[in-house]
Amino acid sequence: KQEVTQIPAALSVPEGENLVLNCSFTDSAIYNLQWFRQDPGKGLTSLLLIQSSQREQTSGRLNASLDKSSGRSTLYIAASQPGDSATYLCAVSNTGNQFYFGTGTSLTVIP
Amino acid sequence: KAGVTQTPRYLIKTRGQQVTLSCSPISGHRSVSWYQQTPGQGLQFLFEYFSETQRNKGNFPGRFSGRQFSNSRSEMNVSTLELGDSALYLCASSIQDRTFGEQYFGPGTRLTVT
Numbered sequence: 001k002q003e004v005t006q007i008p009a010a011l012s013v014p015e016g017e018n019l020v021l022n023c024s025f026t027d028s029a030i031y032n033l034q035w036f037r038q039d040p041g042k043g044l045t046s047l048l049l050i051q052s053s054q055r056e057q058t059s060g061r062l063n064a065s066l067d068k069s070s071g072r073s074t075l076y077i078a079a080s081q082p083g084d085s086a087t088y089l090c091a092v093s094n095t096g097n098q099f100y101f102g103t104g105t106s107l108t109v110i111p
Numbered sequence: 112k113a114g115v116t117q118t119p120r121y122l123i124k125t126r127g128q129q130v131t132l133s134c135s136p137i138s139g140h141r142s143v144s145w146y147q148q149t150p151g152q153g154l155q156f157l158f159e160y161f162s163e164t165q166r167n168k169g170n171f172p173g174r175f176s177g178r179q180f181s182n183s184r185s186e187m188n189v190s191t192l193e194l195g196d197s198a199l200y201l202c203a204s205s206i207q208d209r210t211f212g213e214q215y216f217g218p219g220t221r222l223t224v225t
Contacts, residue, residue, distance in 0.1 A: 034214060043115075043201055044216040089154070091214075098144070098167050099203075099214060101154035 002027045004092055006102035013080055014110050021075040021105045023090035028068045030092045034099070035064050035075050037086040044089065048075070080109045113138065115204050115217035123223045129190040132220045136183050136204030143185040144214065145177060148199040157200075160185055189222075197224045 003026045013019050023033070032051045036044040048057045048064040050073070056065040063076040073090060087106045091099040116135045124130050136143050145157040156169035160179035177187045183204075189196055199219045205212040 036216070041221070043218040044203075046213060046215060049213045091154075098156040098159060098169065100156070103153045
């Protein structure tokens, strides 16, 4: 069974810092990996989707990379802002038509 | 284009009752997945429907069931509610014919069982 781990569980940074969130998975036979953010009590907002054939995706201040062979993905956030404060989740899909989620990284950006 | 909608947003039930949650996917999306989110277990996959057929099911007891209608709207039913069923229930839709297409989530239904 696929297991997804996110480190760190919580992160607090001052505004303006660049930061990296980590996601690792045990089964490298994935179809894609998706990063989400979740605000307290809310649903998930899709940030970036990386297909298994891709190495990275970028959207604005966000950049996600994927290394299937090592079972790792990173989400890079440039010039962090207080509005980036949320829980960030990564999810991978493989055979079986379902996503497996990590437990998330809770990010706080201090003004 | 409207996003994924879920109704109701909040629900309070007592143990032993049953509950039905509804999810309307983004127009044109035919795949709908359901997830349960709790502080202790995180996000766990319940099941996925495509074109009215359940294609995959997670590791949940038979009290959890679902269905999908011809317009792709989906319902999830939980019978004989237990305290441990209190959770945020999220549904996600995808335009592709596989759930490993990009997933778009609704706001969730917060279920409290007393």
